[in-house]
Amino acid sequence: MAAVEIESVECVSLSDGIEDEEEIQSSSHPHNNHHSSSKPHSVAPAGIGPTSVHELLECPVCTNSMYPPIHQCHNGHTLCSTCKTRVHNRCPTCRQELGDIRCLALEKVAESLNLPCKYLSLGCSEIFPYYSKLKHEAVCNFRPYNCPYAGSECAVTGDIPYLVAHLRDDHKVDMHTGCTFNHRYVKSNPREVENATWMLTVFNCFGQYFCLHFEAFQLGMAPVYMAFLRFMGDENDARNYSYSLEVGANGRKLIWEGTPRSIRDSHRKVRDSHDGLVIQRNMALFFSGGERKELKLRVTGRIWKEQQNPDAGVCIPNLSS
Template sequence: MSLCSLVMASGVAYFDDVRVSLEVADTPINEDNIESAEHLGEQIQHSSKSSVVVAGNVRELLECPVCLNAMYPPIHQCSNGHTICSGCKPRVHNRCPTCRHELGNIRCLALEKIAASLELPCKYESFGCIGIYPYYCKLKHEAQCMYRPYNCPYAGSECTVVGDIPYLVNHLKDDHKVDMHNGSTFNHRYVKANPHEVENATWMLTVFSCFGQYFCLHFEAFQIGMAPVYIAFLRFMGDDSEAKNYSYSLEVGSNGRKMTWQGVPRSIRDSHRKVRDSYDGLIIQRNIALFFSGGDRKELKLRVTGRIWREQ
């Protein structure tokens, strides 16, 4: 019997099957729970059941009253029938947030059954995704959807703006006043009056337009352990699969010496902090940076040159 037949059937046989396939410990949603739900959704996807048009009130039934996110198995309920997701159950100290009755370990198998029959549009539909997905596959798709918006790549602020690439480019230019340059080569000069104040270093970002794409050049001071350093790296304004089509090089030096770096730009899907803390870029120790700066070694004067190219 197909899963869809089970969904439409009634009686003990269905609930026994659901208990076997979905029963997990009373813990917050984790990867195991999601994988179990995805497996069930994949079975539905291969069935011949047509898409279900979901009314707004049905979607509301599947919304956790605490976190307001969609609920996935195990879905819990109190003795009065109020539901809550497994992630929020321990947060409310096993008390129903609606009626304050004890939650216990009651599963809402009926609601799980309804969820298993649903097919929903991606939540990024407004960004261009036209896919319709079984309820239990939807979460995995949305985590990887190519239409999901990007976070603002500007570092050094708590900017919460999200959007597609054209929107973010205009946002960086208009709201963050970043430097915009055309071309695949660059020659930047970074000056700081007191380079010893590493923790107060200014965040710097430059956006380059070349090959029909946009790239973000970061340069900043931070510390590796107790050692003050500077780092320069490039991020690609797009997904990682596209970023791998490009390479870049950075060079800094003076007095007959130079340091070079060659790498692949990281996607802005990876946060600025994640890239920086992985040391994936040109790292310059402060004493070397001051040596390159010349003079009395009390002022940072670094010239960073670079090039971006497309791999064949």
């Protein structure tokens, strides 16, 4: 079992405008923007009540909006195609056999509707034709984020302030303010890598949050070690930042520079893409002193913000303190 020690964390900001971490967390109570279940009001054809139309298009089994094919039983009760299989072809309302009857009239009604995104309460003000809404919601920037904690199958979702509080309170993750860091990773037996060993620290930098991961995992027949950074936000915003990681000793060092990946990308996806500082075992042991009895790696790094150059249309590093 690996032991992770934070020998020193130097929290030196490269920006004067860092928000106070407590203010960010208190500005959104964990339950304010989390798991919003408020249903949007449909924009319905004239003469039809919005609420009744929305209720007609709601599957009685899963309560989600129904999309073609919409099925009905001989008595006119409807349900979505996914739930038709789940109820073993029996109507959940009257228990009659469903058969293969399509409710074409209800599908036509759905075509005439414009509905707001289901993440309206989280800030999305877009309105879409009924059949375009589902496609948008799958990529909506206001949809909740998955918990970035990599040590367990955590199913918690929410906005960034909620997840920051969740990582701190429920997963006991180390929280630091600043844009530079200095971590020390120690493992007693570097040849044993049965399970991924990871470290997660959250940094508040430039008013944003970043997750630092450090792992040992098996690649082929040999273990490798990897450090990488993820941005707690969407990919477009992640491109505004860059980071560097450095590890070394005995007159040698490895340096990685890159753009943090958004937490929209799963932890496993980032790890398997090797988008970070990757250290082969022999090099890691060399950095540790070459004794092959204990692994000791010091990972240092910093985060900086890219400044947009409006004339050239490119980003230039903003290294001002």
